[in-house]
Amino acid sequence: MSRRSAVRQAEEDGFQEFAAARYGHLYRSACLLTSGDTHLAEDLVQEALVRMYAVWSRTTWLGIAGGRRIANPSAYAHSVLVRQFLTHRRRRSSTERPIGELPDLAADPADDSDLRVVLLRGLAQLSDRDRAVLVLRYWEDRSIEETAEIMRASSTSVRTRSYRALGRMRALLGDRLSELVAR
Template sequence: MRRAGEWEQAYLEFAGARSRQLYRSACLLTGGDTHLAEDLVQETLGRMYLVWGRVARIGNPAGYAQTVLVRSYLAHARRRSSGERPAAVLPDGPGPPDADAVLRLTLLDALRQLSAKDRAVVVLRYWEDRSIEETADVMHVSSAAVRTRSVRALARLRELLGGEVGEYAAGR
């Protein structure tokens, strides 16, 4: 058993090493809502702190943290208040965006239009590069449900994006 100081130091090292990856995943899950992404990462790290004393039984703390993040996101998406959105246009915005920023915003906008579960499947399968079985386990659904959601979500993304992605990628 570790002493309290060693335990806290190990947690701080883990949190420092994983917070950036958790934040990137959270940004994709939230469709670019950086404030909600920060809240989800904070909630994830808080939950990890609570179980850190049992980390030896977890086996893969990084994978467990990703699972906690996705489940926190899905729980948030089920709440009624999660439908609130900030204003789309700000009065004094920055200058014209570059091609990479436009592509990123276009993709985030398309992700935002997917349902919460479809977005979670896309992020887990294609951003996190998880297997169908791992994705099913994280989301508490069957492998068939993950396959079905993947196909439908990708079709919806293609429909939403049309030729737009090719235009932006070609301009790079």
Template sequence: MRKTRRAEEAAEFEAFAHSRGQRLFRTALLLCGDWHLAEDLTQVTLAKLFAAWPKVRRAENQDAYARSALVRSYLSHRRLRRTGERPSLGELPEGVAPGDDPALRITLLTALAELTPRDRAVLVLRYWEDRSVAETAAELGLNQGAVRAQSLRALGRLRAVLGPDAAEHLARS
């Protein structure tokens, strides 16, 4: 009986990982800007979710739980590697989604890479992932006021990095 239950849980997790893996990877890529690190972060996150699967499967919003785990893994990785090498955006993913402006995407990814990990996490969750202030606050473990303030400061830093064409870039995104 116990083996059957474990097999069912493993099958449930496998279906979850298969259905959410690409979205987690995309979010990880936006957070870190490095294809290989994004793959690693996705794997680490899925491993953590598997280890906690009984708790995750009972969660009200499994997607939010997974995103929170991913963002925490990313921030933890950045803290642990603070003095390590910084990834270069010299190589970008092979494909571009239809209808996207590749030049704008490269410009924004390059600008995001120059922000701090916390600023980058707030901007990716709020604007790229289109999360509400409350959702972003919950995923980052902050209060809503802190998310609003950090969003404003991070957007200001992003505008400074983008330079005089910032309004044009941000309006097109």
């Protein structure tokens, strides 16, 4: 095995380990972004991982001119995921929805906790950018600056959007949320 193929194999192994370790977390974040649309969430995670794979070998070669280093691949993957979500929502085809559901595949809401269902329904009623801000700030626990960088917005915009999105969630959920949290 040549040195070049050994390096390439090591890079691919490293990426596979990364993808296996981060898939679950990326998927959960994507489910929140898509308001529980598991099929779209899977598509977004796959697209994010494909994009990560495309830059994986270029970012690990620190000594080569033109190469760059990504300090935190997990954060970069989440940035790619959120950008993919926002891009998907801007596309015309994103408004297409299937009409019927197969009875065998339908999720039973009784399997989820009442709180989870209420929160997902509340998130579904928010705009895409509001939903993305809330997921990044409160699910991913990102700073305002990190969220602004991911969303390509100013930190003031993120603060304002967070404040207004939380207000909308409170208005949408009303007393239902406090009842469910008290249990």
